[in-house]
Every structure is written in C-alpha cells, then in structure tokens.
Amino acid sequence: MKRRLLTLLLAAAVHLPGWTQVFGTVDAVSGHVTVQGVDGVAIPAVVGQKIHVGQTVATLADGELHAQTEDHGLIAVRPNSVFTVTRYVASQDTNGVVEMSLLQGALRSISGWIGKLNPRGYRLTAGTATVGIRGTDHETVVLDHEQDGEPAGTYDSVLEGATTLRTAQGEVQVEAGQYAFSGRGGQAAPGLLAQHPRFFLNRLLRLENGIPARKRLLAQRLQKLLARHPKMLERMRERVEGMDADEKKALRQRLKERGHRANEK
Structure with missing residues (x-):
C-alpha cells in the first residue's frame, strides 16, 4: 500500500x-x-x-x-x-x-x-x-x-x-x-x-x-563549455571523423562562410 x-x-x-x-x-x-x-x-x-x-x-x-x-x-x-x-x-x-x-x-x-x-x-x-x-x-x-x-x-x-x-x-x-x-x-x-x-x-x-x-554570445559560451569538458570536445571530433566526404565539405564551407562574416564585422 x-x-x-x-x-x-x-x-x-x-x-x-x-x-x-x-x-x-x-x-x-x-x-x-x-x-x-x-x-x-x-x-x-x-x-x-x-x-x-x-x-x-x-x-x-x-x-x-x-x-x-x-x-x-x-x-x-x-x-x-x-x-x-x-x-x-x-x-x-x-x-x-x-x-x-x-x-x-x-x-x-x-x-x-x-x-x-x-x-x-x-x-x-x-x-x-x-x-x-x-x-x-x-x-x-x-x-x-x-x-x-x-x-x-x-x-x-x-x-x-x-x-x-x-x-x-x-x-x-x-x-x-x-x-x-x-x-x-x-x-x-x-x-x-x-x-x-x-x-x-x-x-x-x-x-x-x-x-x-545572442548568437555570438552563445557561441562563446559553447566554446568555454568545450574547454571545460574535454570529453565533449572529443565527441565532437568523433562526429566530424564519422562524416562522409560530402558532409565534411559542407562543414568546411559553413566554417569558411562564418569566417568571412566575422571579418566583415
């Protein structure tokens, strides 16, 4: 009961x-x-x-x-x-x-x-x-x-x-x-x-x-979080390594575009 x-x-x-x-x-x-x-x-x-x-x-x-x-x-x-x-x-x-x-x-x-x-x-x-x-x-x-x-x-x-x-x-x-x-x-x-x-x-x-x-602030917080949690960063590396060629190409392109936008500001 x-x-x-x-x-x-x-x-x-x-x-x-x-x-x-x-x-x-x-x-x-x-x-x-x-x-x-x-x-x-x-x-x-x-x-x-x-x-x-x-x-x-x-x-x-x-x-x-x-x-x-x-x-x-x-x-x-x-x-x-x-x-x-x-x-x-x-x-x-x-x-x-x-x-x-x-x-x-x-x-x-x-x-x-x-x-x-x-x-x-x-x-x-x-x-x-x-x-x-x-x-x-x-x-x-x-x-x-x-x-x-x-x-x-x-x-x-x-x-x-x-x-x-x-x-x-x-x-x-x-x-x-x-x-x-x-x-x-x-x-x-x-x-x-x-x-x-x-x-x-x-x-x-x-x-x-x-x-x-807000996006910039959240990105900074995420970077700090990754620095404090090496295992989390390792999981992200493993995910990238598990991508196929097209996914890696798309990721490189997104990072490149993000870098261009940052330089323009």
Missing part, C-alpha cells in the same frame, strides 16, 4: 513545474505572449521565466518571444504562433534529444550542443512534415491558409547549416540560402522552391536585430 502511494505521489510530482525538465529561459519578449502549462493555465511571458517541457508558447499578432535553451541554443517564436517542446534531454553527450512541435506560425531555431553532438536527436514537427538538422540555424513556417499568394503548408529555410524536410511521401535536403515546401495535405513529396516565399518579405519582427549578438 505504501509503495503504491509513493508511486502515485511521484507520478503526480513530475507534472509540477519544479519537477519538469527546463527547456530554456526567456530573454526577450514583445507584445502579447503567453506560456501555458499542462494544466491549461496560461500566464503572460516575462524575461527570465523558465520554459519547461510540455508547456506551450502562444503569440498574438504583435507577439514575439526569444529564449535561450539549456544546451546553449536559441529559439525565436514569431507572431501568431503556437509552439511546444514535447521532449528534451540536454545531456552533454551523444544522447541529447530535443523534440518540438510548431502547431501554427513560425519558429527560428538555432541549435546548441545537441545539434552538434547528436543532430539525429533533433526533430521539429510542423504540420504534416518534420524537420531534422545538421547543426544549424533555420526557420520553419506552418501556414494553415494561403498567404501573400503562397499555398498552405510547411516551409523551411536555412540560414546556416542544413536541414531535411520530411513527410510520408519523401524528403528533401535544404542547404543554406535555400527554401523548401511541403503542401498541407501531404500528398506530394517536399521540394525546393525557386525563390523565397513572399510572406517572408512582409513580416514585421521587432526582436530580430538582437539575434546576431
């Missing part, structure tokens, strides 16, 4: 905020943004607030939220969006996992050490599609209706690195500077777009100018 009672208490406890896994910390908010727990209670988002696994971030037309993840990544929830984290394991090895869901709207995601140590552990579900990465900075958009002449469906664009947009019908690799699309019905395989979707040009993002500085 006592054992059963203890089991029930532990099961109930994991649903309390203090017992759930922390995913990230809010570091910028604009407009109307709420964070809703598994109990259905929604509260206004504020800077410094912890976001836990299972909570849902919802933004209105004027709302945006940026949060730094526990693995030194960054997410930017765009206006008119609904986003949640379904699973998160920020272990400093190849067992790290981040699984997220974008129900509507747009999300920019800059991966932290999970994306570098275990990119296969990263998954974003968006509409009828899923997005996987190779250590990246990408943005995913879910349109539930036509906008600016663009059809409903899931869009993914890559700013740095590479992603894979998948559905039950197939997948497409998306490199930096490319845009991919999967129709809402999911009857056809995803494909690359010839140009950027028009709605990207018509968005008003009030917090976007702060992202470059």
Whole structure:
C-alpha cells in the first residue's frame, strides 16, 4: 500500500513545474505572449521565466518571444504562433534529444550542443512534415491558409547549416540560402522552391536585430563549455571523423562562410 502511494505521489510530482525538465529561459519578449502549462493555465511571458517541457508558447499578432535553451541554443517564436517542446534531454553527450512541435506560425531555431553532438536527436514537427538538422540555424513556417499568394503548408529555410524536410511521401535536403515546401495535405513529396516565399518579405519582427549578438554570445559560451569538458570536445571530433566526404565539405564551407562574416564585422 505504501509503495503504491509513493508511486502515485511521484507520478503526480513530475507534472509540477519544479519537477519538469527546463527547456530554456526567456530573454526577450514583445507584445502579447503567453506560456501555458499542462494544466491549461496560461500566464503572460516575462524575461527570465523558465520554459519547461510540455508547456506551450502562444503569440498574438504583435507577439514575439526569444529564449535561450539549456544546451546553449536559441529559439525565436514569431507572431501568431503556437509552439511546444514535447521532449528534451540536454545531456552533454551523444544522447541529447530535443523534440518540438510548431502547431501554427513560425519558429527560428538555432541549435546548441545537441545539434552538434547528436543532430539525429533533433526533430521539429510542423504540420504534416518534420524537420531534422545538421547543426544549424533555420526557420520553419506552418501556414494553415494561403498567404501573400503562397499555398498552405510547411516551409523551411536555412540560414546556416542544413536541414531535411520530411513527410510520408519523401524528403528533401535544404542547404543554406535555400527554401523548401511541403503542401498541407501531404500528398506530394517536399521540394525546393525557386525563390523565397513572399510572406517572408512582409513580416514585421521587432526582436530580430538582437539575434546576431545572442548568437555570438552563445557561441562563446559553447566554446568555454568545450574547454571545460574535454570529453565533449572529443565527441565532437568523433562526429566530424564519422562524416562522409560530402558532409565534411559542407562543414568546411559553413566554417569558411562564418569566417568571412566575422571579418566583415
């Protein structure tokens, strides 16, 4: 009887905020943004607030939220969006996992050490599609209706690195500077777009100018973390050594482009 009672208490406890896994910390908010727990209670988002696994971030037309993840990544929830984290394991090895869901709207995601140590552990579900990465900075958009002449469906664009947009019908690799699309019905395989979707040009993002500085800060923190944890650095070396020729070529190109951007600043 006592054992059963203890089991029930532990099961109930994991649903309390203090017992759930922390995913990230809010570091910028604009407009109307709420964070809703598994109990259905929604509260206004504020800077410094912890976001836990299972909570849902919802933004209105004027709302945006940026949060730094526990693995030194960054997410930017765009206006008119609904986003949640379904699973998160920020272990400093190849067992790290981040699984997220974008129900509507747009999300920019800059991966932290999970994306570098275990990119296969990263998954974003968006509409009828899923997005996987190779250590990246990408943005995913879910349109539930036509906008600016663009059809409903899931869009993914890559700013740095590479992603894979998948559905039950197939997948497409998306490199930096490319845009991919999967129709809402999911009857056809995803494909690359010839140009950027028009709605990207018509968005008003009030917090976007702060992202470059945040990316630099997070990169510095990651470098310090690697210096303090040699085993973590060794795992990253092992991952690079395990890449095929095309993956190594893409990595060298990304590092080269990053160096050019740093020299221009």
